[in-house]
Amino acid sequence: MALEQAILVALSERASAGYDLARRFDKSIGFFWSASHQQVYRVLTRMEQARWVTSAVVAQEGRPDKKVYQVSEDGQDELRRWLSEPTDPEPIRSALAVKIRGAAYGDAGAVLLDVHRHRDQHATRLDIYLEIEKRDFADPARLSGHELHQYLVLRGGISFERGFVSWCDEVIAALHVPASKVT
Amino acid sequence: MALEQAILVALSERASAGYDLARRFDKSIGFFWSASHQQVYRVLTRMEQARWVTSAVVAQEGRPDKKVYQVSEDGQDELRRWLSEPTDPEPIRSALAVKIRGAAYGDAGAVLLDVHRHRDQHATRLDIYLEIEKRDFADPARLSGHELHQYLVLRGGISFERGFVSWCDEVIAALHVPASKVT
DNA sequence: CAGGACATGTAACAGGTTACATGATTAT
DNA sequence: ATAATCATGTAACCTGTTACATGTCCTG
Numbered sequence: 234m235a236l237e238q239a240i241l242v243a244l245s246e247r248a249s250a251g252y253d254l255a256r257r258f259d260k261s262i263g264f265f266w267s268a269s270h271q272q273v274y275r276v277l278t279r280m281e282q283a284r285w286v287t288s289a290v291v292a293q294e295g296r297p298d299k300k301v302y303q304v305s306e307d308g309q310d311e312l313r314r315w316l317s318e319p320t321d322p323e324p325i326r327s328a329l330a331v332k333i334r335g336a337a338y339g340d341a342g343a344v345l346l347d348v349h350r351h352r353d354q355h356a357t358r359l360d361i362y363l364e365i366e367k368r369d370f371a372d373p374a375r376l377s378g379h380e381l382h383q384y385l386v387l388r389g390g391i392s393f394e395r396g397f398v399s400w401c402d403e404v405i406a407a408l409h410v411p412a413s414k415v416t
Numbered sequence: 417m418a419l420e421q422a423i424l425v426a427l428s429e430r431a432s433a434g435y436d437l438a439r440r441f442d443k444s445i446g447f448f449w450s451a452s453h454q455q456v457y458r459v460l461t462r463m464e465q466a467r468w469v470t471s472a473v474v475a476q477e478g479r480p481d482k483k484v485y486q487v488s489e490d491g492q493d494e495l496r497r498w499l500s501e502p503t504d505p506e507p508i509r510s511a512l513a514v515k516i517r518g519a520a521y522g523d524a525g526a527v528l529l530d531v532h533r534h535r536d537q538h539a540t541r542l543d544i545y546l547e548i549e550k551r552d553f554a555d556p557a558r559l560s561g562h563e564l565h566q567y568l569v570l571r572g573g574i575s576f577e578r579g580f581v582s583w584c585d586e587v588i589a590a591l592h593v594p595a596s597k598v599t
Numbered sequence: 600c601a602g603g604a605c606a607t608g609t610a611a612c613a614g615g616t617t618a619c620a621t622g623a624t625t626a627t
Numbered sequence: 628a629t630a631a632t633c634a635t636g637t638a639a640c641c642t643g644t645t646a647c648a649t650g651t652c653c654t655g
Contacts, residue, residue, distance in 0.1 A: 242518035316522030335425035339499030
């Protein structure tokens with residue numbers, strides 16, 4: 234129910250073809266709402282039928298034509314409506330947490346290895362966010378409007394990734410067999 | 417793909433009927449992997465066919481019979497296999513982040529209100545976790561094995577909720593129109 | 600000439616949500 | 628009486644994933 238709205242936000246920021254949109258869902262907007270290109274195309278078709286977006290075919294040189302979508306007035310209404318409505322809390326699904334909790338029923342060492350892997354992935358993601366923060370939001374005190382909003386979402390990502398990494402470190406510290414216990 | 421394994425972990429901790437399992441997915445294990453009772457029943461049926469679990473009907477006085485499930489040897493094998501396998505990162509879907517990012521295209525005040533709501537929900541959840549920590553894990557240095565694992569997962573929840581609340585506070589501080597700007 | 604980027608999709612399936620259905624017992 | 632708790636499900640639907648399909652152009 235919210236991929237539609239995420240697309241409305243993305244298209245409000247910039248009109249795009251399905252392909253471009255799908256790539257934007259691999260970064261930027263996709264950092265907070267992931268979607269595959271198949272999903273994007275399917276939903277875009279549905280949204281055009283509902284008249285939330287309109288499309289215009291744009292011819293290009295040396296490349297296939299593309300269908301550029303933009304938000305219609307109905308789409309703007311819908312986005313406004315959704316923004317004013319309370320969101321219900323997202324269900325949590327952390328396979329890593331399930332694994333840690335169940336580690337005693339299998340190879341706890343393998344689970345620890347996986348915690349390491351996730352730690353590294355999230356640390357990498359954190360670095361990307363910190364880069365973006367440095368590059369695009371050097372002076373946060375002066376931000377306002379849309380830029381401020383983007384910055385705040387990025388801050389959420391930074392805080393989330395930092396928390397994840399430090400949790401992994403705590404798990405690693407607790408489960409990594411200390412020398413005193415090996416004997 | 418991981419509800420099966422979450423159920424295997426839950427049933428390894430304690431054999432249960434579908435109804436009890438479903439309730440445990442409303443708390444405890446459900447804090448990290450949510451599932452509705454319909455899902456639990458459906459997957460349990462599938463798992464019994466795959467012989468990962470076995471069931472025994474237990475008659476009760478003054479209450480309907482219940483089918484108590486327990487993990488079979490095949491189920492234990494499957495859980496061990498899954499625990500040794502790398503988990504891929506969970507896709508992130510935060511409708512609240514999408515909302516904040518799109519706040520400029522609608523009523524930013526309503527979005528702020530929703531941020532407050534989420535802040536409160538997560539603060540409540542944090543309190544629950546802190547209560548559990550105090551009650552069940554008073555002396556974390558002495559924990560080992562399964563109890564330690566449970567504790568570490570709880571620590572993850574605490575860190576996540578704390579991070580969420582402080583992110584909301586940052587958003588509220590940044591978007592709450594300061595008196596100097598009202599004039 | 601092979602591989603990757605550009606561009607748009609379809610089809611089958613798996614996973615999750617919402618609504619409905621049944622029936623007993625216990626507490627208010 | 629009525630609602631809540633115990634207990635187990637079915638059916639329809641929506642969302643998301645995986646695999647497949649097609650064709651052009653540009654770069655190495």
